[in-house]
Amino acid sequence: MLNPCTVCGNTNYEHRAIKHVFTAPNGDQILIDNIPVTVCTQCGEQTLSFETTEHIMEIVKAASNHTLVAARKMPVYEFAA
Numbered sequence: 001m002l003n004p005c006t007v008c009g010n011t012n013y014e015h016r017a018i019k020h021v022f023t024a025p026n027g028d029q030i031l032i033d034n035i036p037v038t039v040c041t042q043c044g045e046q047t048l049s050f051e052t053t054e055h056i057m058e059i060v061k062a063a064s065n066h067t068l069v070a071a072r073k074m075p076v077y078e079f080a081a
Helices: 050-064
Strands: 013-023 029-040
Touching: 029 050
Parallel strands: none
Antiparallel strands: 013 029
16 A cells, blocks of 8 residues: 655555656766656656665666666757747
């Protein structure tokens, strides 16, 4: 059973996978895809488990040290209006 949402108090959640850009300690920006999150169905607040947060920290550290095994190259475009 999940705790009530810390923002709105709702107790209904959905499980989703998101992607997010992180900045490594060396300044490199990295995109991590398929991050499991729990999302409040009322306000949209996203919550990560302790284990997920630890794993993200390991990935970011490995990216900073350039020791990642499963890295993919992708084009990056800047939004210009």
